[in-house]
Amino acid sequence: MSTKRRQENGDTLIAPGGPISRERIVPVYPEKIIQFDDLGRPNLIPRKQLPSRPALRDEMTARGLILTPGGFRPSILIHQMETGQLLQMDGPDIRIMERDTGIVVNKLAHQAAQPDEVPALGSGWISYAYWNNGTGQPIALFKCNWQVPPEPESRNNQTIFLFNGIQNFGANYGILQPVLQWGPSAAGGGNTWSVASWYVTAGGNAFFTPLVPVNAGDVLTGVIRCTGQTGNLYNYTCGFEGINGTLLNVNGINELLWCAQTLEAYAVDNFADYPSVYDTRFRGINIVTGNGTPRLNWTPVDAVTDCGQHCVVVSNSAVTGEVDIFYRFKQIMNDTAxxxxxxxxxxxxxxxxxxxxxxxxxxxxxxxxxxxxxxxxxxxxxxxxxxxxxxxxxxxxxxxxxxxxxxxxxxxxxxxxxxxxxxxxxxxxxxxxxxxxxxxxxxxxxxxxxxxxxxxxxxxxxxxxxxxxxxxxxxxxxxxxxxxxxxxxxxxxxxxxxxxxxxxxxxxxxxxxxxxxxxxxxxxxxxxxxxxxxxDKLYLSWSGTDPNHSLNIMQSADGIRFDNKVTFWDSSDFTPMLTSCYFGDLGVVWTGRDPNHHLNIMTI
Known part of the structure; x- marks a missing residue:
């Protein structure tokens, strides 16, 4: 077993980015967030002191940074991989090569961005579950499937990333991930769902395959495979089963160890910016190591919970596992009314x-x-x-x-x-x-x-x-x-x-x-x-006269002009009751239209 996997006592602890001294680890609680000053020094400030997330995106764009599933990065460090190419990461240079002939198409220096230009990997992660491979055997396969969700209710130039991925440790560590995307990114995109495979490094470089459109309701299978090993360096492929053009070949990187099922989001300001569904279910999770199927124990992390986002581990099976990520809190109660x-x-x-x-x-x-x-x-x-x-x-x-x-x-x-x-x-x-x-x-x-x-x-x-x-x-x-x-x-x-x-x-x-x-x-x-x-707003709620009897809310600042109407996909034949709940969230309670008329509650 390597030193990285064993060294977790004394003054050194294991973090997702590798071993780090105890005194450099600071807990960040939900009501706080990290903001870096002009000298790159981190400070913990109340979340409410930050500009809105859409405003943060505008600031990054104004600085010439573009979005990846690893945060905003300088465009010079972002590269599209074409079909038939592979990424060779070992040596003094990064080489983009023709997979079949070995011809070098492009040679890139291991150029690092300025510290304040590259966020930590996972900085936009909203909710996720992780498992670190401590078996001593490399991961040979990591795959799972999930359904493309319905479109978000809003069109606010937001970006949603959903993926399974594996991260490695060491110098210029990175994450390999088959990604479902809504909204714009460095790969393109807009108000539509599309998929691509990405390898994003802590040093700033990001590599991706061209976006391929998909539709709500499609079932995706994201697959990461280990295809070879030379010394301490490994070769991998990443892509979506049955979707041409999404295969990304990455050779010569450190062993991928830290697995995650993730919701990552940018320029999201409220629940309507998320997909119009309660959750995305990562099912059929299958992880194989060199000696078979390991014993898994996924750890859920809810990094942002302002809309009730949360992660639930349904099954730790290494063959048919399941992790569900919820965009908001909703509960169907056992009681009926x-x-x-x-x-x-x-x-x-x-x-x-x-x-x-x-x-x-x-x-x-x-x-x-x-x-x-x-x-x-x-x-x-x-x-x-x-x-x-x-x-x-x-x-x-x-x-x-x-x-x-x-x-x-x-x-x-x-x-x-x-x-x-x-x-x-x-x-x-x-x-x-x-x-x-x-x-x-x-x-x-x-x-x-x-x-x-x-x-x-x-x-x-x-x-x-x-x-x-x-x-x-x-x-x-x-x-x-x-x-x-x-x-x-x-x-x-x-x-x-x-x-x-x-x-x-x-x-x-x-x-x-x-x-x-x-x-x-x-x-x-x-x-x-x-x-x-x-x-300080007056909110009005009702069940509409549409065939579904959909729940609706509007707000007013003067009791006369009502706007910002939101229609939910939930429905009721009766009044949906608004209430303050759970440490200041706005919630709605209603009697459902199911045959038994169960009570429902959700935060909005």
Whole structure:
């Protein structure tokens, strides 16, 4: 076994770039990022102090650097390999040769870029899993397959790289990788999917095969093989099975040891810049070493999690392994619901309540403090056929619902989401779930009445027990309205009773005595909308009237003009509920359209 594989105690540790002294290793936590000053010295700064990732790309382009699956590099160090050529890396020069004849086509000096011009390999990696070969036997084969995902929703000049790759160690170490690409890079590309094989070195050089277009839904198989060995140097091929023009031959490099399945991205600013799917599944992972199939233990790393990106090791099999990389967090819960759930952040936890699909539709409450972890589920004796609403007010959690027998409105509260008390039944009825909102010193309840026209109604309370100032609005709705305070005004949103089912928004600043600034949007909904204030914007959510009943959100800075509409591929027949969750993320909770109507939650 080589010294590189053994030397991991004392003052020297193993890192992906090779052995390094302990004092030079600094942990970088998710809220921080590395930024280099003019002298090339690294500093840890809060992530929010950085320019946006699209702005960073503009800065790199202005400096004459172009993008590779190893970060931005000077164009003089990037080379396209043609069909039938091989890359010979040993010796004082890098040689591009004709594979069949050995004729040297181009001779390149081992030219290194300036330190501030070449990022560390993996600097754009978002989420990945790695395994380091410590068997003492070289890797003979590393292959896996994955499906080309749907296109991203946005077109922001972003670049996505997806690949399996192997990295070596030592001077001018590099990574060999068959890469699926969306967006532009040094190899070309744009708003389309394409594939190429790359060998990118830490010294700055990058070599690639010409891009070959592929289509969403295609199944790719990326393959890296060891084809020979001379002394301590190895020869490899890299490419995609069945796709001509993607084979890259690299000879005379150090042994490839560090395997990875990777999502790498640049100029990505939000979840819509990623593919329009939840995950990419690297399946059929097959690794063979000189003595057969090794025992694998993939380690997932979530380097960037602002959209809920994460990596899950499904199987460590060396023959049929699987690693799934998620572009955002979504969970399909085990619980099922009728109509819309309620959701709110309370005491640093996400609390979700719903009316169950049991015969009498009992109310249920469950809590979560981190993704995928739910606890303290309770089923209450109360029932409702129309769902439930939640609100945090004066340090307590409030719940409102229309009763299961006579649709009478009910309100009760809890200090912890487990023990509920102070239940009152109001002499009001509703056709659907009511809505609760906290507006300063007041708890506000709104609902769609059971009168023939289905008018909107609003009530106010200082303690959640005694209610006053009932307002019957002139507006009518097909379903539950939404209510939210924003910039010294109280906003109400609803789906109209017009034939198109248009969305409407208006506001008040005198406890509902008068309402102003009514806006009827061009968007339409199959149920009532949702409202939330997030990062000083008023967000509106709804399920569309398209055949899929797709989830939608828009935002407004003034409560009048709504823009930045995003349509998700998820769907619901009811209101999608927006909530703050998981340390400040914006999340949405909804009842799915699957036959059992499972609850879903995702961060957006």
């Amino acid at each position: 009728v109509q819309s759930p309620g959701a709110v952040e309370f005491m640093n936890k996400v609390v979700v309540a719903w009316a169950g699909t049991d015969p009498v539709h009992h109310l249920n409450v469950i809590q979560s403090q981190e993704e995928d972890v739910w606890f303290d589920k309770i089923t209450l004796a109360d029932t409702s056929p129309t769902g439930v609403s939640l609100c945090s007010f004066s340090g307590r959690l409030y719940m409102a619902w229309a009763g299961g027998d006579n649709r009478m409105l009910n309100v009760m509260s809890s200090a912890d989401g487990l023990q509920w008390e102070h239940k009152i039944t109001l002499p009001e009825t509703s056709i659907s779930r009511p809505w609760l909102a906290a507006d300063g010193d007041n708890l506000v309840l709104c609902w769609t009445g059971a009168d023939p026209q289905q008018h909107l109604n609003v009530l106010f309370s200082a303690d959640g027990i005694t209610w006053r100032d009932k307002r019957i609005l002139n507006e009518t709705s097909i379903s539950s309205p939404a209510l939210m305070p924003y910039k010294d005004r109280l906003y109400i949103a609803w789906t109209g009773t017009d034939m198109a089912r248009s969305l409407n928004v208006m506001s008040t600043r005198d406890f509902g005595a008068t309402w102003q600034n009514k806006v009827t949007l061009s968007d339409t909904a199959v149920a009532g909308p949702g409202l939330i204030v997030y990062e």
